[in-house]
Each structure stands twice: as structure tokens, then as C-alpha cells.
Amino acid sequence: MKENKARWGRIGxxxxxxxxxxxxxxxxGNAVFSALRAEGCEVVALDILDREEEKITRTIVDARIDVAxxxxxxxLGEDGTxxxxxxxxxxxxxxxxxxxxxxxxxxxxTQNLFxxxxxxxxxxxxLSGTDEVRxxxxxxxxxxxxxxxxxxxxxxSIGVQLVIRQEEIGPAVEAARKxxxxxxxxxxxxxxxxxxxxxxxxxxxxxxxxPRNGFFDFSAKYQAGMTEYIVPAEIPEATAGxxxxxxxxxxxxxxxxxxARVDFILTEDLTPYVLEVNTIPGFTATxxxxxxxxxxxxxxxxxxxxxxxxxxxxxxKPADPILCRR
Numbered sequence: 274m275k276e277n278k279a280r281w282g283r284i285g286x287x288x289x290x291x292x293x294x295x296x297x298x299x300x301x302g303n304a305v306f307s308a309l310r311a312e313g314c315e316v317v318a319l320d321i322l323d324r325e326e327e328k329i330t331r332t333i334v335d336a337r338i339d340v341a342x343x344x345x346x347x348x349l350g351e352d353g354t355x356x357x358x359x360x361x362x363x364x365x366x367x368x369x370x371x372x373x374x375x376x377x378x379x380x381x382x383t384q385n386l387f388x389x390x391x392x393x394x395x396x397x398x399x400l401s402g403t404d405e406v407r408x409x410x411x412x413x414x415x416x417x418x419x420x421x422x423x424x425x426x427x428x429x430s431i432g433v434q435l436v437i438r439q440e441e442i443g444p445a446v447e448a449a450r451k452x453x454x455x456x457x458x459x460x461x462x463x464x465x466x467x468x469x470x471x472x473x474x475x476x477x478x479x480x481x482x483x484p485r486n487g488f489f490d491f492s493a494k495y496q497a498g499m500t501e502y503i504v505p506a507e508i509p510e511a512t513a514g515x516x517x518x519x520x521x522x523x524x525x526x527x528x529x530x531x532x533a534r535v536d537f538i539l540t541e542d543l544t545p546y547v548l549e550v551n552t553i554p555g556f557t558a559t560x561x562x563x564x565x566x567x568x569x570x571x572x573x574x575x576x577x578x579x580x581x582x583x584x585x586x587x588x589x590k591p592a593d594p595i596l597c598r599r
Contacts, residue, residue, distance in 0.1 A: 284314055298347070
């Protein structure tokens, strides 16, 4: 890989943004920046603070970068905005294109698409705009408590609440609306949390997520010691294969490319339910995609290198999936 560094030119690591995920984005971006700089790459960190497309474009153009490593989580990075800007100015970038990002960021749209294509996903009700909880036949659709209330377009489990009592749903919906006009109320699926990373049409080893408080919310994700990660997951080989194949199916259905992370609940009878597809997963040395990549022999720096190489490939041809257990 070393011989390719010179031809990469100047790498811009795009991070920050203005969404609620800004602090996590800065951690991811700085980790990538530090890794690339330590490897001798010409790299610049770009904290994208503007909301106007013209100003964002000027920031990127003025930096004179040859390729963009996108570490922008949430809006701007995962809604297709930054990808559209980069395509307009002819700068190759890591990850999926505008359309796949726009689709994947909306949990309601993705769950409906999965349901239409026979991919198991939790039953749900969507509330839009000023829809009131009592105006929707939630109980007919979801059948029972508990339920999970989520903003439809946020990541990092921001605004997500597990609701056990009926009277708590209204306040949980209002809290979620602080982050998104559309709110998802879904059936709580009892089971083990699993995640599958995708890298260049490869399904990486399955990781089990064991939050110490029983629910993988924002604090469980980002507070040290709150969650245990089992890499690879201690599940039967056949079950791992099903999870990986389902992850690839979801990835391709959304039109994703290069990388993603697909989150699941695995029930006691080993049925996998897809929760969501994250097109720009966390990118610190301890994040889940790097953990999975490490299992197949890729260091954090090598993972970054591979994504930059993929960014330079103008014509991507889908490869046969390679299922990696260990």
C-alpha cells in the first residue's frame, strides 16, 4: 500500500458538522487524521461548520484536496449533502453516494424498504409533523409494550428511548422531535444486539454488543466501561453466515458502496431483525467497524488506506460476497 500514498495527493478529512453528532464526528475525524499523518500521508483536517452549500464548497476548494475522507456523522455527512457537493467539484470521496445516504439516514424509509423485500425488521409506526400519539392506532400495529421511540433521522442512538409504560410514550415522542420532525415508534425485540461491518462488498466478522444497563443508548455507546463487545460474536457459524448475508442484502438494497455497518437484534430462536444501516460508522480506533476489520488482519491505518483506494475507483463492480468468520 505504501507505493500508492504519493498518488493519493492531498487527503482532506471532513469532520465536525452542525448535527447533534458533531462531538462523535470530531473524534472519528481526528482519529483518521492522526493515523494518516503518522503514516506519512499529506493530510489536512477540515472542520465543516457552515450550513450553506456555497460556503462549504469554498472551504473544500480552498483546501486544494485531491480526495475526501468523510467522517461527518449525521446531517450533512449522512444525508447526501456533502457527497453531492464533492461530486459537483470533482473530488472523489469515501463511502456511499448521495442517494444511498439520503435513503439510509431515514429509519422509516429503510424499514419500509426492508419489509417490502422480506428482510425482517421490527413492526413500527411513524409519526410525522404534528401527528399526535393518540391519533395513531399504535397498539393495533405494535400489539404490546415495551416500544422503542427514535428520531427518524439521527444516529449514535441520540434521542432514543426505551418506553415501558404507555403514559411515557408522549413525552418520549416530544423528546425525539427535538432532533427530527419524523419519529419512529417500533416494537421492542427481545434479543442480543449484533452488528456486521461491510467493507468493499465483504461482510466482516459479526460483533455482539452487550450494554451493561441492558439497552444500547448514547451513554452505553460512548461512556467507557458501559458496554462489552464480543469480537467475533459467540454464535453458531451458520447464524453468523445468515447475519452476514442479510447485512449484505440490506447494504445492496440501499445502494451503498465501500463501507457501512448494519445493526441487528438476534432473537432467542436465532432470527435476525435489521434495525438500521449506518453509512458512515464511527471511526476511532475502538469503533466497531475498525474492530471488525482488525479481525481480518487490517490495522486502523490499513482500513483507512483501503477506503481511500476505493474512493479513487471510478467504476465499482460488485464483487462476490466474502464471508469472514475469523
